[in-house]
Amino acid sequence: MSNRPDILWPLFGDLTKLSGIGPKSAQVLEKAGIEKPKDLLFTLPYAGVDRKLRPSINAVSAPGMATVEVLIGTHQAPSGRGRPYRVFVEDVETEFQLVFFHARSDYLRKELPTGQKRVVSGKIELFDGLAQMVHPDHMVTRDVVDTIPEFEPVYPLHGGLTQKAMFKATRDAVDMSPDLEEWIDPGLFAQEKWPSWKSAVQAIHSPTCDADLMAESPARTRLAYDELFAHQLTLALARAVERRGKGRTSVGTSALQRKVLENLPYSPTGAQVRAVAEIAEDMAKPKRMNRLLQGDVGSGKTLVAFQALLIAVEAGGQGALMAPTEILARQHLEGLQPLAEEAGVVLELLTGRDKGAERRAKLAALKEGHIQILVGTHAVFQKDVKFNDLRLAIVDEQHRFGVAQRMELSAKGQGADMLVMTATPIPRSLSLAQYGDMDVSVLDEKPPGRKPVTTALVSTGRIDEVVDHLRKAVQEGKQAYWVCPLVEESEVSDLIASEQRFKHLRAALGEGVVGLVHGQMPPNEKDAAMAQFIAGDTQVLVATTVIEVGVNVPNASIMVIERAEHFGLAQLHQLRGRVGRGAEKSTCLLMYQAPLTEGGKRRLEILRETEDGFRISEEDLAMRGAGDLIGTAQSGLPRFRIADIERQTGLMALAQSDARKLLHDDPKLESPRGMAARVLLWLMEQDKSIRLISVG
Incomplete structure (x- = not known):
């Protein structure tokens, strides 16, 4: 299946074969990403003229x-x-x-x-x-x-091309579109009353009224579905290949888990119990687990992760937990060490800082199997790190990676199960687009004892009051974060830099009370400043957003975010999640510079109204759009030409279940519908996924 089916060749031919498109126009179109007749088919009219x-x-x-x-x-x-x-x-x-x-x-x-x-x-x-x-x-x-035409479609134009030329060229592209066998599930196709692929293409380029131009029109919905279905089929194939990789059957005895649970001062939430059960069930199967654990700030992911690692140890193997930064890896170590001691399990830390004899000793112990759980940064996956029997690899805050990196990572684990954790609640539509190859466990309850955080909005004009409030809190022995948006004073910006703010607060609150941590610091200074704050030697930590993910200082009960209107919603929610972890009643002050834009105001109000990360992420998506939400460059999100993942979540979910069902019934896509689906993958240029079928 390495060659494009003959029936599709015309759509992948030369643009100059279309009427009205000469070499010059073809160059203009290519710059706009329209390189072949197929691309013109998926360039949809955005308006129409009644003629x-x-x-x-x-x-x-x-x-x-x-x-x-x-x-x-x-x-x-x-x-x-x-x-x-x-x-x-x-x-x-x-x-x-x-x-x-x-x-x-x-x-x-x-x-x-x-x-x-x-x-x-x-x-x-x-x-x-x-x-x-x-x-x-x-x-x-x-x-x-x-x-x-009685109702003439209006196309997006590029560099000097006219509507007439676009109209003529798209007519030709539509005329050369072949009749393709149906790849949509027959039941769904009948239920939705969708047109066939060719009729949909014809209808989209020959609208008869404004309703035909809407995303909800049957022809557009059908083509959007095709795009989402091809994407989900690719993810499902990746998932199937990954699962065909020889997994290990890891069945826990529950003995170690029981020891840990007996010593907890509280009972796990229903969501935690459910997540552990889902993970245990996956690990017991001979196929590889590929699961996402999604939990809001403070939903107790650490306990779930540790119980999963204990299943690997109970089954006679090893587990690894990786964090994106050294600070977070150390924090995981501190959080897990007491639990490991209760269970009688050997837990070690490996980071880029381990050198020489110490590193060699750790690697030897790991290879012998004396270290049962390894916590570390991505250094864990360097060539010389060899496990005796790695059963489970957990990756924390992996939303910075796409599907390809996840596949590389799991390849290293000799059949190890994969669990990816994220504290960033992702709206359903995006998690389907980005993690559609994974099974998802969601922690949607807060453990008992987490106190709600009071959120207040204050304008920067009242900064002196805020500093007075902080002085009192510090005298009572409380700790606070003060988050600044930028690192050094820049002339262009009136954002107050962390260096300046640090000096100001040190003058106001006294020597030795205030610490500073920002992105430009050498790692050892950064860690030292964090360590002093965690130990309570400094009471106020001035920081840029390096503290956003996962930092845990239970005594810190005040969070001041300066120029809060410059942060995204999800970021503000993450920052606020750093307080409210201890016995103290906690406060988050969002300081803003008046006047606020509509969007800025709306963001801060949503935060004041709710602490539900999933609701916040849906609002964030509605306000910013998918690309901005996770930064398109590293988001691993596909680019859709017709589908709109923000508004067509339901369609995406449908495409996912349909793709998984098709592959379950026909893993090699050999049935008539399977062969039609292969044509769709070629049409959507998902050549990689076609190679995945042949791997099978």
Whole structure:
């Protein structure tokens, strides 16, 4: 299956084969990402022009589009330089003028002979009370009036291309579209009353009214579904290949897990119990697990992760937990060490800092199997790190990676199960687009004892009050974060830099009370500053957003975010999640610079209203759009031409279940519907996924 099916060749041919497209126009289109007829098919009209034939221009209120049959009267040549050429015409009710600038009179006399009838179509405008049509879009004889579409599609234009050229070229592309066998599930196809693929393509490029241009029209919905289905089929194939990789059966005895749970001061939430059960069930199967654990700030992912690691150890193997930064890896270590001691399990940390004899000793112990659980940064996956029997690899905050990196990662684990954790609640539509190859467990309850955080909005004008409030809190032994948006004073920006703020607070609160941590610091200084704050040696930590993910200081109960309007919703929610972890009542102050934009105001109000990360992420998506939400560059999100993942979540979910079912029933896509689905993958240029079928 390495060659494109013959039936699709015309759609992948040369653009210059289409009428109206010469080498120059082809170059213009290629710059806009339209390289072949297939790309034109998926360049949809965004508006339409009503060109129905009317008896008279009186039926149209100016300025408006009119198509009428007229009797050609006299021609009036320009009366001087820069003046227009005019042709007087009349329809059955009234007279008006056709107006041309820089026109060739011989051409116009030939096209519009006095005393004859023509159908003209263009925009009617009033000029000094007189009706005129400047440069009609169409001028034809009555017998070829059907070359003017009654409702003409309007396409996005690029570099000098005209609507006429786009219209002609897309007609040709539509004409060369083959009839393709149906790849949509027959039940779904009948239920949705969708047109066939070819009819959908024809309908999209020949709209008859505004409703046909809407995303909800049957033709557009069908083509959007095809796009999502091809994407989900690719993810499902990746998932199937990954699962075919020899997994290990890891069945826990529950003995170690029981020890840990007996020593917990509280009971796990229902969501935690459910997630652990789902993971245990996956690990017990011979196929590889590929699961996403999604939990909001403070939903107790650490406990779930640790229980999963214990299943690997109970089954006689090893587990690894990786974090994106050293600070977070150390924090995982501190959080898990006491639990590991209760269970009697050997837990070690491996980071880029381990050098020489110490590193060699750790690697030897790991290879011998003496280290049962390894916590570390991505250094865990360097070549010389060898496990004795790795059963489970957990990756924390992996939303920075796409599907390809996840596959590389799991390849290293000799059949190890994969669990990816994220504290960023992702709206359902995006998690399907980005993690559609994974099974998902969601922690949607907070463990008992998490206190709600009071969120308040304060304008920067009241900063002195905030500092006074902080002084009192510090005297009572409380700890606080103060988050600044930028690192050093920049002239362009009036954002107060962390260095400046640090000096200001140190002067106000006293030497030794305030620490500073920002992205430009050497890692050892950063860690030292964090360590002092965690130990309570400093009480206020001035920071840039390096503290956003996962930092845990239970005594910190105040979070001040300066210029909060410059942060995204999800980021603000993550930052707020750093407080409210201990016994103290916690506060989050969002300091903003007035006046706020509508969007800025809405963001801060949503935060004041709710602490539900999933609701916040849905709002964030609605306000910002998918690309911005996770930064398109590293998001691993596909680019869709027709589908809109923000508004068509339901369609995406449908495509996912349909793709998984098709592969379950027909893993090698050999049935008639399977073969049709292969054609779809070629059509959507998912060549990689076609290679995945052949791997099977």
